[in-house]
Amino acid sequence: MPERAPLLLLDVGGTDIKAAVARGAGRELGPALRRGVLAHADASGDALVGQLAGIAEEVLDGERPGAAALLLPGIVDTARRRAVFSANLGLRDAAVPDALSARLGVPLAFGHDVGTAAEAELAEGAGRDGAACTLAVVIGTGIAATAFVEDTRVDVPGAGELGHVPVPGGLACSCGATGCLETIASAAGIARAYERLSGTPVPGAKQVLERAQAGDPAAVAAWDQAVEALAFALHWSVGLLGVDRVIVGGGLSEAGEELLAPLRRALAARLSFMPLPTIVPARLGGDAGLVGARLLALALEASLASEDSA
Incomplete structure (x- = not known):
């Protein structure tokens, strides 16, 4: 049975970006990479997308993911896939998820950083x-x-x-x-x-x-x-x-x-x-967002597999 493609996980906060790859049958989290956010005044999110693409390349180290998940802070609209407002990042109605998905050529799930981390806490933490x-x-x-x-x-x-x-x-x-x-x-x-x-x-x-x-x-x-x-x-x-x-x-x-x-x-x-x-x-500490991102990416992967088999 061929090894399942890894999952790319990106958790953007007000100050830092955390990235990791989940591999293996159980999709265990690999070591987290942490970088400071460089784009604080780009309402469109273009600069942030560029930084995220570079971080993805660094953490993947030549691997191609089967799916990815991105978490953003502030007000997000997951249905419209927009970063509506982020006081700390300067985002305003920015199409960051779709722009990053197109840049990477990978299907990408999208969620709120705190909401997704909280779901992980209820599922696997406190x-x-x-x-x-x-x-x-x-x-x-x-x-x-x-x-x-x-x-x-x-x-x-x-x-x-x-x-x-x-x-x-x-x-x-x-x-x-x-x-x-x-x-x-x-x-x-x-x-x-x-x-x-x-x-x-x-x-x-x-x-x-x-x-x-x-x-x-x-x-x-x-x-x-x-x-x-x-x-x-x-x-x-x-x-x-x-x-x-x-x-x-x-x-x-x-x-x-x-x-x-x-x-x-x-x-x-x-x-x-x-x-x-x-x-x-x-209980999940600084990895709560990445754990939540893994859950989002797994759900996206299962949805894609279901579509392929239909």
């Missing part, structure tokens, strides 16, 4: 553990979320933009609004908050947490502000959707209980009659 409504929140360069009613994802273009809801203390955002959650509670927002308070730049939120643990007042203030803002947003989510399980992923989730424990306390202090949801860390 799971829903019997919850009626699960909210998966990814906190990295930006903040986004995906809601599931039991096992069904709320998959509507624009749904889950938790990072762009207004919160107390929120600042001017790259999306054009003022007050957005991610301006103070994303990993980048926490680092910027510390710099505003202390006058000292830091590489990221990890360093802010380390300084907070050492008793730095500016770091403590920046971290506490982020936690309170997240609790504010989650309070609305619980009241609106009846969320009873929250899965926290993304780079900031690497802080573990240093983030989750105060977040539980801050949310509990805000809730009155509404039950406190379970708040747990994601």
Whole structure:
């Protein structure tokens, strides 16, 4: 029996692109390649397509994939196959999926980065553990979320933009609004908050947490502000959707209980009659998007095989 063609997987975030190839009968993920996004102000996405094609060539190393999957951040319309809006990448109604598929000559599945990663978490990671409504929140360069009613994802273009809801203390955002959650509670927002308070730049939120643990007042203030803002947003989510399980992923989730424990306390202090949801860390880590992309590519491959046999 001939070996099945590999699957090309591309997960684009606000800052980085992760790429991998899934090979073998079980389509195991190979080593992930990570590159910084070079195209931040190209509304058409042409520059991004060029970078993705180069990354695909690098990770495939001469192999030809049977199918591919691409994940993009922001508002995506999977039916129209458009990147509708991405504040961090500058995309506006960009036909990135079809342009990349044509460039590579490979059928390509398309999904939202956070939504697809969240589906992977429910399928192969933290799971829903019997919850009626699960909210998966990814906190990295930006903040986004995906809601599931039991096992069904709320998959509507624009749904889950938790990072762009207004919160107390929120600042001017790259999306054009003022007050957005991610301006103070994303990993980048926490680092910027510390710099505003202390006058000292830091590489990221990890360093802010380390300084907070050492008793730095500016770091403590920046971290506490982020936690309170997240609790504010989650309070609305619980009241609106009846969320009873929250899965926290993304780079900031690497802080573990240093983030989750105060977040539980801050949310509990805000809730009155509404039950406190379970708040747990994601389990798939930085590969969640690639795992989700693999699921998309497998579904596309099965659909193509069914068409061929019909």
